[in-house]
Amino acid sequence: MTELATGRAIVVGVDGSEASAAALRWATEQARALRAEVVAVHAWEATAPRVAPYAPVSVLPTPAEERDAAARLLTETLRRAFGPRIDDAVRAELVEGPAVRVLLDRARGALLLVLGRTAHGQLDLPAGGVVGRGCLRHATVPVVAVPTPDRPAVPLRVVGTRLGPRAELFEAQSVSVT
Template identity: 60%
Template sequence: MAEEAGNSIVVGVDGSEASLAALRWAAEQARAIHADVIAVHAWEPIGDRFAPYAPAPVRPTAAEQRAEAARMLATAVQKVSGPRNSRSIRAVVAEGPPAQVLPARASGARLLVLGRRAHAQRGLPALGTVGRACVRCATVPVVMVPVAPRPAPPSAAAPEAERQADGRPARTPRPVPAG
């Protein structure tokens, strides 16, 4: 796997907003340093999570799970790079625990890039089990890319400075031409 990494940036992609942010960042970084991007989605069979008495149609086969993983990864790559540029990112679907697959795939690469979501308490970064394992086990630098904060929805009440005395929105002053 190290020989396939070479001059590349490996990105863990699970379809989340955080992983899409990581993929965007990696694509920009790769353009700047003339490297390749390898988007990796690690998946594990979920058949054991179903009760043995669950009906067969409920239990997806390994081939169906692999196909779904490939669809998800292709969709993520297309969202980030667009339909025409999706070839600039190589998509790899690998079976196995992400905490093991990602560091192994990144061996020999320039970077391993993962997304992270903001922590719910005190704005601290959140590292999940996969992120912690990758930071601990990777033989290359690991970059954790935060999700861009979503803009707050417009509030019904505008700030005081933006309202006139009668409650109507204040008009924005027009620039005065110099001269």
């Protein structure tokens, strides 16, 4: 699965959260409108380097067990987002590596990179977390942060655009996929 997204793809970062399920639903609606595919990407890393060196070997999961757990997380998130029938325009990718690097690599040449945004106490912050900030900082394609479904969109003021001083933009809202 080393295939990069094409110019007709929307890449979605999947981490198992409700926010990433909402991002999948939103991206699928956008993909329909743009006649694009959705590439749902879950990046996973082996935990062995992060476990204390004195930990018993029986505590460490094998690489195969870690990969299986990552695959289950991706599958469960897709099922939560779409139910028993996953949209044909959605392609899932399980990739070993650091999340920011994997998502940026997969999004190279795509239409959008879509991430779920969980609430971090302050509603006016950009996508929270290390992965969201890393993707926003280094992406070569537009990044969309989709809020969790229970969080209302926060209007943002746009100053000095052709839309005029009173125009408002809203964060992407999750939409139901039927």
